[in-house]
Amino acid sequence: MQDTKLEALAPNAYPDYQKPSLSLFEESVRIRLELFSLDAHIPLENYLNQDFETVEEQLDLQIDQLRFLLNEVRLLRQWKVF
Numbered sequence: 538m539q540d541t542k543l544e545a546l547a548p549n550a551y552p553d554y555q556k557p558s559l560s561l562f563e564e565s566v567r568i569r570l571e572l573f574s575l576d577a578h579i580p581l582e583n584y585l586n587q588d589f590e591t592v593e594e595q596l597d598l599q600i601d602q603l604r605f606l607l608n609e610v611r612l613l614r615q616w617k618v619f
Contacts, residue, residue, distance in 0.1 A: 559616060566609050573602055 551557070580595040 559613075562609075563613060566606065566613060569602075569606060569609075573599070573606065 577599075580592045580599070583589075583591045583595065
């Protein structure tokens with residue numbers, strides 16, 4: 538039912554296999570959260586190896602990843618209310 542709400546925004550803009558899908562968006566957020574958690578140990582490994590420059594770069598990247606994921610989770614929550 539939620540997928541049909543997205544279709545109402547642009548009913549004929551895409552072929553069936555390319556139409557926006559809330560369930561696909563939910564799955565992508567879940568998978569990206571899983572990947573984020575699996576990679577969370579990498580800065581610690583570099584920290585233990587005294588590679589502080591790499592740790593700093595990785596943490597900056599993780600901050601961006603978290604900002605994007607947080608935005609997507611907020612969008613998802615808002616869309617599910619409709």
